[in-house]
Amino acid sequence: MSTEPDTADFVVLHTDGRVVYLSAEPGRPLREAINAYVPNLASRGLGQLRVWFADDFGALGLYTNPLADSVTDRLGYPYDWYGPVALSMEEDVHGVIVPLAGEVRETITELAYALNAGDLAAAARYAPELLDDLMYMSSIDINGRTVYQYKHCDTRRYLNLDMTGQAWRIANADGQMFTRPMDISEAKSFVALTDPQLHSPVIDTPPPLDETHWATHHPPITTLHDDPPF
Template structure:
């Protein structure tokens, strides 16, 4: 992504949404569109914006939000729930800079690692399925399945049942 982003929203489903506030919009209003019941907490160089009520049944555990702040130096003691936005911390003048390249790289690294894990899992599952499909001991694994000839089996016509044998 080449344009500067003011925040990234880390979703419980593993998605990361980069966003920016509108020209006359405050950062809190821009983030509130993504994160319900907004609360905030400083974490050193960055700030987390999250749903204040972690006990809400509507909020699901957010492993992406657990990993990104941890890599940036902050571990949440009970884990994050629901969508979590990350911004830079405000400076002494109250200005919040766009996300630093280090933060964006951290998010992208965590996303890439998750994607790699999903690919390995899918490959492993495909291998298990392939192995399960070859259950006939007479089938040679090296045989080219695509070249086998096929024949339609014609239904057998049997004489109608006329009742008990006499």
């Protein structure tokens, strides 16, 4: 039966990108519950996870599953999957299967949005009111997070978002890039010029490298944009 993600026994990743969190009914074996969604069921362990999939999927004529491919690849187990694929936690030493871990659910949420919304996924999820005015420009890596950069069509300012909803302020100077997290409401007001205090087109000037409020200092790189990000 379908349930809330944080209490689900397993999740089914469908070939069309749908994500369904489910739990086995009391007293029903987990394998039997999953077999209702995944035909010709087989499974294998992936570290602390177990993946459930259709065995002999070629003979079944199943469609490819790009979401399952992306999820298991991100978790360190690249594979080409076909048909619906389910994930659960592995049994512990007492034979108990706990609900899906938070980091697994977060990975699935991020990759499902990215698959279904493409490069506009972060903006569509966290700034839908600005979506019609934003253009995707590029993406960069900040401490292992993919940050998507969007330019506002009218103000020409940038909204930088990762798939957790964290906004980022980015400045380039002398071939170096400086980044720090910022509140998403402030970031949206800044890019749309809805806050009078943010109307000044002042460009962020990076502080000396030893100042701690700048979260990240990257080695020299090519400047990302022809015009300033702020």
